Amino acid sequence: MIFSIEFTNKAIERDLKYLAHEHSFYMEPEVKGIWAPWAPRHDFELNLNTIALGVIDKRIVNVSGFCGLNKSMKSDCEVPAYRKGILKVENEDLDFGSAFGIPDVYNHGEFDKYVNLETGWVCIGYPDKPGTAVEFISNCVAVINENNNLVALWLKPEELPEL
Numbered sequence: 001m002i003f004s005i006e007f008t009n010k011a012i013e014r015d016l017k018y019l020a021h022e023h024s025f026y027m028e029p030e031v032k033g034i035w036a037p038w039a040p041r042h043d044f045e046l047n048l049n050t051i052a053l054g055v056i057d058k059r060i061v062n063v064s065g066f067c068g069l070n071k072s073m074k075s076d077c078e079v080p081a082y083r084k085g086i087l088k089v090e091n092e093d094l095d096f097g098s099a100f101g102i103p104d105v106y107n108h109g110e111f112d113k114y115v116n117l118e119t120g121w122v123c124i125g126y127p128d129k130p131g132t133a134v135e136f137i138s139n140c141v142a143v144i145n146e147n148n149n150l151v152a153l154w155l156k157p158e159e160l161p162e163l
Contacts (some may be wrong), residue, residue, distance in 0.1 A: 001046070001102050002148045005134045007085040014025060018157035023068040025051065025155060027137070033079040045099040046089060048124055048153055049110050052099070060087040063140050063155065067113065069122065071163045075114035076159035079154045080119045082133035082141045105149045120160055
């Protein structure tokens, strides 16, 4: 999976929430579809574990999905320095209406999760791997390595559950 970043000094403005009763992330306002005004519209989705990244015109525009958090994930990891911009997926072979898994290029398994209760950031992936960081949606930061692979997704919802 090949990603690219375009720095624009602007990120998509949306509210990221963590729904404790569902153990999931959710964004408001929802991205509405043309064919049904109440339905989310995505060209396709990318899955990072059980987190779905909605893609429209190659741009990542939505983050949602199950992400159970617990005490064993507590960490003091820090979100890296980032700039605002656009996060794109560059693969040409991704079919409209489908979902595709984002591979873990280091361990070929599921990405680990870390929670910093002091700062409110959740990291899915590798918090210490080097790369370029972009805030592509308010409080959503992606880290892309030198091979253009996603190595970490940082999420800061309005509120975290008590762990």
